[in-house]
Amino acid sequence: MEDKRQWPLYEVFIRARGGLDHKHVGSLHASDARMALDHARDLYTRRQEGVSIWVVPSNAIVASDPAETDSMFEPARDKIYRHPTFYEIPDEVKTL
Amino acid sequence: MSAPAPKVDSDSLFRYVLRLGDLSLVLGQRLGEWVGHSPALEEDLGLANIALDLIGQARLLLTYAGEIEGRGRDEDKLAYLREQGAYFNAILAEQPNGDFGQTIVRQVLIDAFQLELYERMATSRDERLAAIAAKSVKEVRYHLRYSSDWLVRLGDGTAESHARAQSAVELLWPYTVELFAADDLDRLMAENGIGPDLSEVHAAWSARIDAILNEATLNRPADRPHAWHGKRGQHSEHLGYILAEMQYLQRTYPDSRW
Numbered sequence A: 001m002e003d004k005r006q007w008p009l010y011e012v013f014i015r016a017r018g019g020l021d022h023k024h025v026g027s028l029h030a031s032d033a034r035m036a037l038d039h040a041r042d043l044y045t046r047r048q049e050g051v052s053i054w055v056v057p058s059n060a061i062v063a064s065d066p067a068e069t070d071s072m073f074e075p076a077r078d079k080i081y082r083h084p085t086f087y088e089i090p091d092e093v094k095t096l
Numbered sequence B: 001m002s003a004p005a006p007k008v009d010s011d012s013l014f015r016y017v018l019r020l021g022d023l024s025l026v027l028g029q030r031l032g033e034w035v036g037h038s039p040a041l042e043e044d045l046g047l048a049n050i051a052l053d054l055i056g057q058a059r060l061l062l063t064y065a066g067e068i069e070g071r072g073r074d075e076d077k078l079a080y081l082r083e084q085g086a087y088f089n090a091i092l093a094e095q096p097n098g099d100f101g102q103t104i105v106r107q108v109l110i111d112a113f114q115l116e117l118y119e120r121m122a123t124s125r126d127e128r129l130a131a132i133a134a135k136s137v138k139e140v141r142y143h144l145r146y147s148s149d150w151l152v153r154l155g156d157g158t159a160e161s162h163a164r165a166q167s168a169v170e171l172l173w174p175y176t177v178e179l180f181a182a183d184d185l186d187r188l189m190a191e192n193g194i195g196p197d198l199s200e201v202h203a204a205w206s207a208r209i210d211a212i213l214n215e216a217t218l219n220r221p222a223d224r225p226h227a228w229h230g231k232r233g234q235h236s237e238h239l240g241y242i243l244a245e246m247q248y249l250q251r252t253y254p255d256s257r258w
Helices: A033-044 A066-076 B010-032 B041-069 B075-080 B100-121 B127-155 B159-180 B184-191 B198-215 B238-252
Strands: A009-015 A022-029 A052-057
Touching: A009 A033, A022 A033, A022 B041, A033 A052, A033 B041, A033 B127, B010 B041, B010 B075, B010 B100, B010 B184, B010 B238, B041 B075, B041 B100, B041 B127, B075 B238, B100 B127, B100 B159, B100 B198, B127 B159, B127 B198, B159 B198
Parallel strands: none
Antiparallel strands: A009 A022, A009 A052
């Protein structure tokens, strides 16, 4: 049941600067999306952390089940050939 | 054009800049009282952010005032060692926080005033004031977004929040008249292109406030003549308490730093 005494929870994503992805930075309470944007601005961009904000109702996020961690993620562990670590990287390439 | 504009003496400019700075300083100090007491942690930070913006404006303005005066007083001396009668803020800023709704109403009324004022002052013939106004107007635009959003939520909210918001509007409205009551100092600045024409600011403010009150389903009270002059240093009983708290440390331990 929804608790009317507490505002709904929102997750906050901030884009640090143009060209970068939005990153999850935390969560907050707000009565609606516009208030969530204001709160995100006041809570998470006080020190010039970003140039763009996304807020998402926390209950709109579908999360994987921690109980299924083994079956979800273990099978990838022994497939190191999926990492591109067998290539020789030319010296000219600075960042990869 | 008419006769050459009268020259602005430094004492007049000093007092005018203090009017602007004191409004921000006193309102910022008031908002600071909410820290740790807001209805939600998020609002605590929201109000504190606005308070810090206002104190930042006050620092720029008081520093400039001190330079105009030329007697070696800096922002701290002006903020912490002036008596009540030497403060020139309109008394709306010093009115108590009351409940959250009352704080929001006071904030909307002053935010909208500062927005219209700074927008015009950004083209002031005084370059320093123009620069301070151009910086401050961005802050104030957000302040009004925050405060007017809240006023709409409260006014157009529950029966309880509507009633409280309306009574706060009735309580604080009479103090708005002083903001726009131009005296010789305001006129001198307007004539010299340093400050805006307050009747122009009033008209723009009025239209903005009407739109917000309308959306918040709140009624606008009638204007009444006012008998107080914070802009001339005649304050309500509240300012003394604010200054006592704000100035305590510097007066008890003169020149202390940390």
